[in-house]
Amino acid sequence: MHYQRSKQLFERAKQVIPGGVNSPVRAFKSVGGTPLFMSKGEGAYIFDVDGNRYIDYIGSWGPFILGHSHPRVVAAIEHTLKHIGTSFGAPTELEIELAELISRLVPSMEMVRMVNSGTEACMSAIRVARGYTGREKIIKFEGCYHGHGDAFLIRAGSGALTLGVPDSPGVTKGTAQDTLIATFNDIESVRQLVREYPNQIAAVIIEPIGGNMGVVPAHPQFLHELRELCTQEGIVLIFDEVMTGFRVALGGAQSLYGITPDLTTLGKIIGGGLPVGCYGGRRDIMSRVAPAGDIYQAGTLSGNPLAMTAGLETLRILVEENPYPALEEKGRQLEEGFTENLRKLGLGLCLKRVGSMMCLFMTEQDVTDFKSATSCDTKKYAQYFHAMLQRGIYLAPAQYEAMFFSIMHGEAEIAHTIKSNYEALEQIYTTAPA
């Protein structure tokens, strides 16, 4: 395999785009090497500009549960493009249809507001929670990602329960002070913050299945206790299901856990590969959003027909085909294959999976929170990533990401992935690094 053209494009891109990419993790910084520029996606496969073909386990970081360029989604987009248009800045029927479908499939979302990204959905959701409660602080969990909004780019200081400090220059101390950090899967860490800041906490936001520190499901009891605590304290519980929504089940992680959050944020799959996010939830809370209420939130391209069409067609296919049992079966095969490989090689690495999200952690510790996730040997992951890439498998170029697969990943792709996983692990764990 050669990457000549990608290398040229990367050099060119770096002149006009910071780091040569429009989102940092694409740059291969944590695994080394040149990011690959893509030319085409088809089903389970993506092709780079040098003509190399890969089985794709990123799926645009989550949206492509139906694989790339699903013929029905492409046809629907074409139809809207030709016969309707791309945007009016005035309402269309498509927005109602998508909102109704989401609300039917995720019943906790009694009302829905469309935005243009997961980041925007999460920023808006906490504004609404703050407006609704009249309180200013929010709690987030270490290792959870809710987009790049200022309030979310905070992690704990030395102790997990201290005031937040900004993770990025440009996030003000004032903002950081309003974000409190708790430990994932540790209800006591939340209780302590609630005691410390009585009647000051507007919202708790959480990924019910952590997908941005690898794949780290919350313990059911932890989530149930969190729900109870929020209800008692009048805190708005926000499930960030931007990744898990329509990925782990039609009703999202909340349907798997049987928990009703007050607000939910969605993105990724609901855009079918176009930029969409949404937030929604309890009618009494959402009724406060402008123009029904006084909490302002707006968007020039929000709910545009093209994005609505891609999302609607994707969700309609998911409803018609109910691919979740088949995805679970594919996941089981991958998980069993990887587990068998680890056993044969005498490796005790942690492997976690929920449906079509999986993560192989380069650590023998059980990963349950951010701290245990950071026990991973990220240098080993970098070697593993490149060893897989050479075998035509495109994984996320960073350890703390999920491996996503689609309904288009068939027997042949799964078998090749399992075989490559064995060879790659054997190469990096039994021979000295080059």
Ligand SMILES: *Cc1c(COP(=O)(O)O)cnc(C)c1O
């Ligand atoms: C991807 C993601 C976001 C951010 O969505 P963008 O569309 O990238 O802004 C927020 N929360 C979670 C859980 C995500 O996985």
